[in-house]
Amino acid sequence: MPNPNSRKSKTKERILASATELFSRNGFNKVSIGQIMKLAKMTHGAFYAHFSSKEALYHASVRLTLDNTRTARLVKGPLSMQHLTELVDNYCNLQELEAKQRPGPEAVLFNEIGSEKAEIRTLFEASYLRMKKMLETRLRALGKLKKLPFADDRQVIADKSRVILASLIGAVAIAKSLPGEVERKQVLIATQRQILLMLGVSETDAEQMLQVS
8 A cells, every 4th residue: 555655755746846947947936836736747736735835835945956956066076177167167057048957056046136035035145155155165175276366365265256156147147138049148158258267267278168068
């Protein structure tokens, strides 16, 4: 006889997976409970057996994404300039906004800028601080190996991390608002190039990375 608790858990996971996909693509305000349940192939009424509100589901979705994100695992990966630049390229998924399949915490930053909801602002801050810490960890490690074109100083590295995140978040926010595909890609590519150059990647190598990505 099937375990009802196991079945309930799997149902909750389906709802959470559907919600995470929609929230990461569209943001909190543009997603309805009906859309989530339709993607999960379940009835609207089944939602409240698992979550008290859309806000509660969003909170669970962001927390799960923060815990499982690939960027967190990359912090513990091999240390090299290549890995850091790949991280800048991949974790923000700058050139695949519409094809994003496995969202990271940056989805919150890209979609929820200026939210009026206090809980979402709290999650926005958590996402921002998580990525800032990740970048600082990588930059400090590379700085100790003399692989960066700036001082191995805690304040300098903190500011560089802020610049990287502000550049990426701003670029994606602008790109998502532009109707023209050509200009949208140029905004993303130009921002990515400047970040790579700031990290000490040569113009030639930066161009090669952007062509491959």
